[in-house]
Amino acid sequence: MKTCVITGATSGIGYAVAMELAQMAHCVVLVGRHPEKGKGAVSRIRKDTGNTDIHYYNADLCSQKEIRNLGESIRQDFPTIDVLINNAAQWNSRYELSEDGIEKQFAVNHLAYFLLTHMLYSSIASSDDGRIINIGSDSHRYGKINFGNLNLENEYHGLKAYGQSKLANLLFSYQLHRIKPHDSVSVYCVQPGLVKTDIGVKHTSWLHRLAWKLRRLGGISCETAASNITYLATSPEVADRSGLYWDNRKPKPSSAPSQNEADAERLWRKSEELCGIEDYFGKAKEAYRYA
Numbered sequence: 001m002k003t004c005v006i007t008g009a010t011s012g013i014g015y016a017v018a019m020e021l022a023q024m025a026h027c028v029v030l031v032g033r034h035p036e037k038g039k040g041a042v043s044r045i046r047k048d049t050g051n052t053d054i055h056y057y058n059a060d061l062c063s064q065k066e067i068r069n070l071g072e073s074i075r076q077d078f079p080t081i082d083v084l085i086n087n088a089a090q091w092n093s094r095y096e097l098s099e100d101g102i103e104k105q106f107a108v109n110h111l112a113y114f115l116l117t118h119m120l121y122s123s124i125a126s127s128d129d130g131r132i133i134n135i136g137s138d139s140h141r142y143g144k145i146n147f148g149n150l151n152l153e154n155e156y157h158g159l160k161a162y163g164q165s166k167l168a169n170l171l172f173s174y175q176l177h178r179i180k181p182h183d184s185v186s187v188y189c190v191q192p193g194l195v196k197t198d199i200g201v202k203h204t205s206w207l208h209r210l211a212w213k214l215r216r217l218g219g220i221s222c223e224t225a226a227s228n229i230t231y232l233a234t235s236p237e238v239a240d241r242s243g244l245y246w247d248n249r250k251p252k253p254s255s256a257p258s259q260n261e262a263d264a265e266r267l268w269r270k271s272e273e274l275c276g277i278e279d280y281f282g283k284a285k286e287a288y289r290y291a
């Protein structure tokens with residue numbers, strides 16, 4: 001039985017992953033931003049699977065303060081975490097800044113992955129087979145990290161911000177794989193494919209909503225996408241296959257910019273600065289060194 005934490009677990013792909021992990025009898029920790037929606041998701045999962053080891057934590061992942069509080073609470077309640085799935089993301093038509101002054105797609109789609117992983121790293125390192133799964137996208141292929149203007153101020157477009165954030169998911173995953181102090185922790189970045197979800201109808205203009213509704217007609221179901229993610233979360237076959245980009249249960253090459261180690265290092269430092277992190281692996285690293 002594994003303890004699995006999933007962000008964005010109240011709808012779409014994240015909810016389907018939570019349901020499947022619950023069916024497999026794992027302990028599932030859902031993270032969402034609306035308490036009522038969270039309560040509903042937990043009771044449906046418990047009812048449909050008979051698994052009562054299902055928990056809910058609320059946080060708006062736009063807010064670093066809320067991510068830190070979330071991380072503290074989960075870490076206290078679950079000193080060992082086997083799987084962290086950074087899944088929550090949004091697609092915003094309009095330029096919006098978070099309370100921390102960060103463009104919201106960059107804040108939720110990248111910095112929340114970065115900061116929550118930092119907060120939970122010691123619990124993940126306590127597992128014999130800790131896995132961090134970052135949900136990325138092939139949209140990273142049109143992305144560019146605008147180091148001089150990460151907020152894309154005065155040059156914002158939803159697609160540009162989404163592409164940047166999804167490229168950041170890969171740079172983060174590869175860099176985390178390269179520098180993590182524990183061999184027992186594996187890192188995966190996975191692209192779920194085109195999936196029939198509401199991601200393009202939540203924070204979008206009518207035109208973008210229409211475009212997404214047409215585009216998603218050709219998509220796969222959340223359950224199909226979820227099964228490829230639970231495979232990475234649970235299969236012994238991939239336990240020693242850290243640091244790869246996955247699609248449909250197979251590794252595949254990501255874009256050349258996503259493999260740029262200098263950019264990965266630069267983004268890491270910038271993300272530490274934006275999140276106010278001084279020592280990413282902290283005590284977990286020390287415990288390992290002296291074990």
Ligand SMILES: NC(=O)c1ccc[n+]([C@@H]2O[C@H](COP(=O)([O-])OP(=O)(O)OC[C@H]3O[C@@H](n4cnc5c(N)ncnc54)[C@H](OP(=O)(O)O)[C@@H]3O)[C@@H](O)[C@H]2O)c1
Pocket residue numbers: 007008009010011012013014031032033034037059060061062086087088089090108135136137138191192193194195196197198199200202219
């Ligand atoms: N759908 C696709 O075709 C596709 C393709 C490639 C990659 N992806 C990736 O797959 C992942 C899941 O997306 P999805 O398509 O399943 O979209 P979705 O149905 O909209 O799910 C996104 C989840 O993130 C949560 N979320 C968004 N902003 C949040 C915030 N500020 N704080 C806390 N939670 C927040 C949402 O909460 P609510 O339930 O409250 O809305 C929702 O549960 C994302 O990383 C996305 O980039 C999707």
